[in-house]
Amino acid sequence: MLKIEKLSVRYPDQTIGIDNVSLCAKEGESVALIGANGAGKTSLIMALVGVIPSNGNVFADNVKLNKDNLNEIRNKIGVVFQNPDDQLFMPTIYDNIAFGLRNMGMNELEINARIETCLSLLNIKHLRNKTALKISGGEKRMAALATVLVMEPSIMLFDEPTAFLDPKARRILLSVLNGLQHTKIIATHDLMFAAETCKRSVLLKDGSVFADGPSKELLYDVQLMDKCGVEAIGACGREIY
Amino acid sequence: MTDIRSKIEQIYSLEQLSAQNSCVHGLHPLAKICSTILYIVCILSFDRYAFFEILPYAFYPLLLIFLAKVPIGMIFKRVIIALPFCLFAGVSNVFLDTAPVMQFGEFSFTFGMLSLFTIVLRTLLCVSAVLILVAVTPFDELTEELRRMHLPNIFITLLEMTYRYIGVLAEEAATMFIGYRLRSRTGSGLEMKDMGSFIGQLLLRSFDRADRVYQAMKCRGYALRNFSHAQNNLDKHDWCFILLTGGIFLLLRWGASQYVAGRFF
Incomplete structure (x- = not known):
């Protein structure tokens, strides 16, 4: 379970990134974070794992985020970045996947076993070396997902998971995500993807929660979405008054 | 673009060899580091005319290349990069130190030439020993052992970051360069007038990208790294390797080398 209480983020130039956000994702629930560019989706994700400083409370499986337990929190919450290249900085895919496990202090035998399981699950065994x-x-996206999945977090955060993907790779990713039983927060502009993976959506505007509700209602609400600068599903070609 | 990308691959290709299996790969990283350090110290301890005394030390890189099945061409190509630097350092000796060592008809082989050859040999052997160390030991394990040897953390972190971010920098440069070429007047290289802004932008973009890579590393526990998982103590094979190679290095330094040199002069 992921619980956020009155979370705020200010950038060094004092611009407000996140403003008093509170929300809760139950165990196994998938929540889509929707918002225009600059609405605060990425900042929220980064604040949840303590990468950027914030005010307020974050609880991952009832463990409160603070400076002393970042290690524990980052083992519970996995982040898949928008650009998979940011997560693939080691010489081979195997080393990239092993990076987090080695940091956890795991021995090589166990690391190898976990990686093999993860590669099989995502059907990317051929990328190993x-x-x-x-x-x-598409393969980079799967490899980046593997780097996080292998750490067996209970909560997974995705920042624009469909960015850079062609329709086929998008479809494969969709089925993989729907197969994961983790609590998931998916920040995306791809509303169809959000509707297909998440029953619930949270609409962000200027760093605050503007709306929170079932995806099948919220994502199709043309007027509501338009107020946040987002084009609702099916709104293309319609006139909006 | 393809060229820059292939250069990035070359940077990491040596490290990819470290994932192979061989008796050398299986040794404890500390054993390999100690042996390499001792090798370099022994070679550096000879005087500047000790070409023939240093020559037998070539056995070590050759033996490791053979045992670890490292492609010799890969090591040779990288060692060659160091050649201009040592040639530059030693070429003045040829003109300053003109006393003859041997006479071959009209041609006299001088002490200056001998010292130039010694510098070149010394450099090639030391650089190849370090390259082989990298080729047979995963980079992470190397830096971890350096930490265990109590080297200042800041130096090791700098080493790690430099190594990782070279690829990031090159990738950003490749992307920017293709964007530039497609819209430049000549469609070929970078023009001098654009050089300043190109390099400035490259720096800013690399900094931004490096920041995101660092965030991704932090998200997977990098800053909070627990070093207790480093390999355990040296086993008997590691000790054998250190004692055997170390013994040979010392023997060559003070014993057999005198004999070999004595036969030539």
Whole structure:
């Protein structure tokens, strides 16, 4: 379970990134974070794992985020970045996946076993010894997902997971995400993807929660979405008054 | 773009060899580090005319290349990069130290030439020993052992970051360069007038990208790294390796080398 209480983020130039956000995602629930560019989706995700400083409370499985337990929190919450290249900085895909586990202090035998399971689950065993420079965007996305999934977090945060993906890779990712039983927060502009993966959506505007409700209602509400600068599903071609 | 990308791959190709299996790969990283340090110290301890005394030390890189099945061409290509630097350092000796060592008809082989060859040999052997160490030991394990050896953390972190961010910098440069070329007047290289802004932008973009990479590393526990999982103490194979190689290095330094040199002069 992920619980956020009155979370605020201010950037060094004092601009407000996140303003008093409170929300709760139950165990196994998938929540879509929707908002225009600059609405605060990425900032919220980064604040949840303590990468950027924030005020307010974050609880991951009832453990409160603070400076002393960042290690524990980051083992519970996994983040898949918007650009998979940011997560693939080691020479081979295997090393990239092993990076987090080695930091956890796990022995090589256990690391190997976990990686093999994860590669099989995501159907990317063929990438094991390849370098990130030589694989496709879809494969990079899967490899980046594997780097987080292998750490067995209970909560997973996705920042624009469909960015850089072609329709086929998007479809594969969709089925993989729907197969995961984790609590998931998915920040995305791809409303169809949000509707297909999350029953609940949270609409952000200027760093605050503007609306929170079932995806099948919220994502199709043209007027509501328009107020946040987002184009609702099916709104394309319609006139909005 | 392809060229820059292939250069990035070259940077990491040596480290990819460290994932192989061989008796050398299986040794404890500390044993390999100690042996390499001792090797370099022994070679550096000879005087500047000790070409023939240093020559037998070539056995060590050659033996490791053979045992670890490291492609010799890969090591050779990288060692060659160091060649201009040592040639530059030693070439003045040829003109300053003109006393003859041997006479071959009209041609006299001088002490200056001998010292130039010694510098070149010394550099090639030391650089190849370090390159082989990198090729047979995962980079993470190397830096971890350096930490265990109580080297200042700041130096090791700098080493790690530099190594990781070279790829990031090169990738950003490749992307920017292709964007530039597609819209430049000549469609080829970077023009001098654009050089300043190009490099400035490259720096800013690399900094931004490096920041995101660092965030991704932190999200997977990097800053809070627990070093207790480093390999345990040296086993008997590691000790054998250190004692055997160390013994040979010392023997060559003070014993057999005198004999070999004596036969030549």
